[in-house]
Amino acid sequence: MQDHIDRVLIDRHTIAARVREMAEQIAADFRAAEGGCDPVHITIVPILTGSLIFLADLIRHLPLMMQIKLVTVSSYPGKSTSSQGVELQGQLPEDLTGHHILIVDDILDSGRTIKFVTDLIAARGPASVRSCMLLRKQIPSAINTHADYIGFEVPDEFVVGYGLDYDGFYRNLPEVVVLKKEVFA
Ligand code: IMP
Numbered sequence: 001m002q003d004h005i006d007r008v009l010i011d012r013h014t015i016a017a018r019v020r021e022m023a024e025q026i027a028a029d030f031r032a033a034e035g036g037c038d039p040v041h042i043t044i045v046p047i048l049t050g051s052l053i054f055l056a057d058l059i060r061h062l063p064l065m066m067q068i069k070l071v072t073v074s075s076y077p078g079k080s081t082s083s084q085g086v087e088l089q090g091q092l093p094e095d096l097t098g099h100h101i102l103i104v105d106d107i108l109d110s111g112r113t114i115k116f117v118t119d120l121i122a123a124r125g126p127a128s129v130r131s132c133m134l135l136r137k138q139i140p141s142a143i144n145t146h147a148d149y150i151g152f153e154v155p156d157e158f159v160v161g162y163g164l165d166y167d168g169f170y171r172n173l174p175e176v177v178v179l180k181k182e183v184f185a
């Protein structure tokens with residue numbers, strides 16, 4: 001697996017430091033929205049599968065009462081490296097009335113996934129909805145899509161690791177990397 005890596009874009013220490021920083025900002029913002037007190041609870045909505053590792057690290061730095069409601073969405077089936085349209089797999093959380101929601105995803109690319117999930121959640125009566133992405137591609141579709149928290153900007157390349165996959169693989173790489181061209185051949 002290591003010999004498939006062309007170059008490391010973001011190393012594990014840089015990711016860890018930024019994730020901690022993001023969590024501090026998120027906790028401060030949720031508290032500020034409640035007038036300096038802890039919100040009653042927040043509901044984290046991770047978009048699976050790509051947000052898995054980011055989610056696990058982020059929530060351990062978030063000292064807030066929280067529930068987690070998983071959403072599974074697929075837009076890059078199999079070996080595709082461009083969005084094939086967003087598809088919800090399985091159920092959405094039923095009732096989110098009055099919940100303070102934080103949607104967590106791995107990367108903002110075309111923006112379709114986050115728009116799709118935000119719209120579905122907004123229709124379920126939450127008190128507030130924020131979104132948090134580890135990565136954002138430096139392309140107009142991503143930059144022009146609203147997101148409340150962004151970890152890192154990345155170039156317009158297909159990246160894997162730290163939860164992101166190619167054809168289901170490489171999620172367990174601890175760093176965000178670009179693969180060698182021959183891997184896609
Ligand atoms: P969007 O809907 O185009 O914004 O893309 C969001 C989803 O596509 C993410 O949640 C990822 O699962 C997947 N994705 C987009 N770009 C990449 C990439 O460079 N590597 C791996 N997955 C990606």
Ligand code: MG
Nearest residue numbers: 047048049050
């Ligand atoms: Mg995803």
